[in-house]
Amino acid sequence: MTGADLSPAAPEPPEDLAGEYVLGVLDAAAWREASLRLRTDDAFAAEVRLWEDRLAPLLLESRDAAPSRDLWPDIRRALPADRSGSVAYWRGLAAASALIAAACLAVVVLDRGRPQTLVSPPPAAVAAAPAPEEPMQVALLKPVSGPTAFVATLDRKRRIMTVSPGAAPSPKGKSLELWMIPPGGAPQALGVIPADRSAKMPMPDAFEGRGDTPIVLAVSVEPTGGSPTGHPTGPVVARGRFSAV
Amino acid sequence: MASNTADLDRVRLTRALERVAGGDAAALEDLYRRTSAKLFGVVVRILGDRSEAEDVLQDVYITIWNRAGSYDASRGVSPITWLATVARNRAIDRARSRGLRQTKPMEAAADIADSAPLAIVGLESADEARRLQACLDALDAKQADAIRTAFFDGVTYEALANRLGAPLGTVKSWIRRGLAGLKACLST
Numbered sequence: 001m002t003g004a005d006l007s008p009a010a011p012e013p014p015e016d017l018a019g020e021y022v023l024g025v026l027d028a029a030a031w032r033e034a035s036l037r038l039r040t041d042d043a044f045a046a047e048v049r050l051w052e053d054r055l056a057p058l059l060l061e062s063r064d065a066a067p068s069r070d071l072w073p074d075i076r077r078a079l080p081a082d083r084s085g086s087v088a089y090w091r092g093l094a095a096a097s098a099l100i101a102a103a104c105l106a107v108v109v110l111d112r113g114r115p116q117t118l119v120s121p122p123p124a125a126v127a128a129a130p131a132p133e134e135p136m137q138v139a140l141l142k143p144v145s146g147p148t149a150f151v152a153t154l155d156r157k158r159r160i161m162t163v164s165p166g167a168a169p170s171p172k173g174k175s176l177e178l179w180m181i182p183p184g185g186a187p188q189a190l191g192v193i194p195a196d197r198s199a200k201m202p203m204p205d206a207f208e209g210r211g212d213t214p215i216v217l218a219v220s221v222e223p224t225g226g227s228p229t230g231h232p233t234g235p236v237v238a239r240g241r242f243s244a245v
Numbered sequence: 246m247a248s249n250t251a252d253l254d255r256v257r258l259t260r261a262l263e264r265v266a267g268g269d270a271a272a273l274e275d276l277y278r279r280t281s282a283k284l285f286g287v288v289v290r291i292l293g294d295r296s297e298a299e300d301v302l303q304d305v306y307i308t309i310w311n312r313a314g315s316y317d318a319s320r321g322v323s324p325i326t327w328l329a330t331v332a333r334n335r336a337i338d339r340a341r342s343r344g345l346r347q348t349k350p351m352e353a354a355a356d357i358a359d360s361a362p363l364a365i366v367g368l369e370s371a372d373e374a375r376r377l378q379a380c381l382d383a384l385d386a387k388q389a390d391a392i393r394t395a396f397f398d399g400v401t402y403e404a405l406a407n408r409l410g411a412p413l414g415t416v417k418s419w420i421r422r423g424l425a426g427l428k429a430c431l432s433t
Binding site for chain 1: 270273274277278281282283285286287289290295298299302303304306307308310311312320321322325326327329330332333335337338339341342373374376377378392393395396397398399400401402403405418420421422424425427428431
């Protein structure tokens, strides 16, 4: 024992959720919960950043390795054509949508004050909003035929994705698992979702900065707890993709 | 001399990141040429599989393109450390999404650095790395080993306990004590 300040008899140290999150030791449920908290709790987010900063120098020990083929042309092609992917753009959009929200609120308030008058939105405020699309996007996940099984919403500003059941199936003794499928790529698991209530999760990074994303969301029926293989193993019961509202 | 080179690297990368944040694709290419071997090393070490790692590396640079503006030099983290963190996060995300936590493929094992620290030469962030190394060395060896393994493999407590052949409670205790020790050591 060389850690002078921690003798073996020292009391059990309390959990350090931020440190454990950064290390990656939390189980799937705790990890998802912490990921969500990261988006909503600034103090926790700051603690996570601090741990990332503390531990990141370890990464520099990794031996350099050259990718076997030159990936640059692929990366160049995959970049958004304009800067619509930039943080600044989304910040602008968020500000614009706040402005729209404020304008709408003004309308409602005015409306209440003068119930007999038809109030049109203040034109200046609407004209000032340059946003062609909202940062809030919706995807309807449907079976091949039939009603919408799930509705997914993407809140880019807060980086949260919510999946709510519509006419969702609830197969007995099985779980429903959500996947995202990039164009030409393999499905990536986003986790098991309940059939009877909404699930919130951190927005997958793949959705970053894309207005009209080609990424497909799909729900498959899997053994309880989710696919054991990391790939969909059961039937796909609903699929869809995001478009601007 | 070495420290001059190091400072120059740091300044160059910081400038490149600023240009990337401004939408300069040529700056991203420059950044790619300078850093892809380091970042690929990080991703391969975590994922094991090279072709999957190449896939993730593309993601890493697209993420950098989207997020370069959030690099904040005033936080005292060197640009290469920030870039390596982006690479690790993407690799860990991938590892989690494939539901993995399995053993890495054998053929990749040879590519993966063992846990013995390598000499870090000519990196502008050598000071950060040395400081962390000294603090890890000050920990109980089992705590340090558990932290290293968890950090690079992104494995849960349970998988870590299997890998280290120790009871779950013991492994949790190693990690938590280790984290507390590191925190104290690094803040002095």
